[in-house]
Amino acid sequence: MRVANIPPPMSLYQADLEATPVDIAISPSGTRIVALQQVGVDLIKWSLKPITDPQVNHKIAAVNGPETFRQVSFIGENTICLLGDNKSGQSVLRCLSLGASGSVQQDGLYVLQSSSVCTFRSAGDGGSLFFQEQNGNVIRYNAADQMQSPVCKLPVVCPWMEAIAMEGNVCFVHVLTVPLLTPERL
Numbered sequence: 425m426r427v428a429n430i431p432p433p434m435s436l437y438q439a440d441l442e443a444t445p446v447d448i449a450i451s452p453s454g455t456r457i458v459a460l461q462q463v464g465v466d467l468i469k470w471s472l473k474p475i476t477d478p479q480v481n482h483k484i485a486a487v488n489g490p491e492t493f494r495q496v497s498f499i500g501e502n503t504i505c506l507l508g509d510n511k512s513g514q515s516v517l518r519c520l521s522l523g524a525s526g527s528v529q530q531d532g533l534y535v536l537q538s539s540s541v542c543t544f545r546s547a548g549d550g551g552s553l554f555f556q557e558q559n560g561n562v563i564r565y566n567a568a569d570q571m572q573s574p575v576c577k578l579p580v581v582c583p584w585m586e587a588i589a590m591e592g593n594v595c596f597v598h599v600l601t602v603p604l605l606t607p608e609r610l
Contacts, residue, residue, distance in 0.1 A: 439468045439478040449496045449504070456526075458504050460496040463488050465504065467526045481526045491516050491533070497553065499546045499567055505553060507544045515541035517553070519567055537572050538563055545586055556582065 430436050445459040445466075457468040457478075464483035470476070487493050493508035499519075506518040514535050521530035540558040544565075553565045560578040565571070 439480050447496045451498045451501050497546045
């Protein structure tokens, strides 16, 4: 992104997707972008050194089953996680393990113990995801053993949460939305 200074809505490069994304995530290296859509997941490979046009692998996984997914995140470079709900209202997590070519090698669907998960993020390459429930509880989910453990409780539900791993510890940065008092002022 440091290569050019182009204001929105213009762009330096474009990736042609079949549908509008519901959510996107960028891998830790910045060379892979995953786009969650209502009917599938697209993987975009983009080399920054040397800079090349983005290559889109359309529908590496379909998401038109009984689950509805709303968020996507990377765990490391080769695992994509989708957060959603099943028809009975339970929060579900779908993990896709990718091969070197970007094809799905392993696909797992897990029902979470927490039924009211609203946001999630990964932190580093440790294989953990952090969920925030509707009541503000933050829960660590270890993808390897599918175990959940409470971490903390935030004072309010945040529409955006970041989990950052620093020397084995996890720090949370949460963003609150502030309603506008008038249309032109904060």
